[in-house]
Amino acid sequence: MEWIDAHCHLHDPWFTHSDISDLESQFIENNIKYIINCASEPKHYDFVTHTAKQDRFYITLGIQPTIALDAKHMNLLQMYGNYIDILKDKFVGIGEVGLDYYWVKDEKQREIQREVFTQIIKLANELNQKLIIHSRKAETDCLTLLEKYAQVPVLLHSFDGNLKETERAMDLGYKISIPTNLTIRKNRRKTAIRAGLENIMLETDSPFCAVSEDIKRNDPSQIPIAGKYLVKLFELPIEEISHRTTQNAVEYYKLSNIT
C-alpha cells in the first residue's frame, strides 16, 4: 500500500534541507512513495529544484496570485523554459497559480490577478504543461478563465467551492486534490464526496492544512491519516482508497508507475 502527497511546500522558511532528510524515515514508515513539491514564488524555485535530486520528489513551480503584480514584469516563458530544461521529467506542472480574493480585496488588483492568470494558462498551453490551481473565494472566476483558455489538464488544489462549482469542475474534466485537514473541515469532506473517488487525490499542502489544529507544521507523512478518513467517507477498504488516490496522482502527473 503506497501513498502520494499530490501538493506540498517543503522549502524555506518552513523546512531546511536537513529537516527534509530528517523526515525521510517517516516517509518510508508511512509508505509515501512520491511527493509533489511546489514552490509558488520564484524565490523558492532553487530550493525546490534541489529537492528533485531525490527519487521521491517531483516538482511544480508557480506564481501565486498575491504576487501577480510582480509577475507582470517577468519573462515567464524564458523562466519556465530554463527550469524545465534543468528539471526535465521531474518538472510535472505549472502551479500553484490562480486567483485569491480572500487576501486581495481591491478590484484593480484582482483584475491584475485575472490578467496574469490568463497569461499563465496560455503559457501552460504553449509549453504543454499541466496546471495546478489555487483558488480562494474566487472559484467561479477561476473556472470561467480555465474553461475559456485551458487546453491542458487541470488540478484544483484544496478546492473549496460549493456544490455547483464542484459539479462544474467535474463537468470540465478537472481533478481535485483533497488536503489532510479534511479531518477537521466539513467542506473538504463534502468536496471529496461530490467529486467522487475517481477524481480525487490527497495532498498535505504542508506546512499548512494539518489533520489537527495542534500540529503546527504539517508534512507528507500525514497522508495516510487523511486516507483513513476517506475509508469512513466512501465505506471502502483502506487498500482501495490508497490504490485509487495514488493511481489518480500517478496518472495526472504522469509519474513512474507503482506496482
Ligand SMILES: [Zn+2]
Ligand atoms: Zn499550496
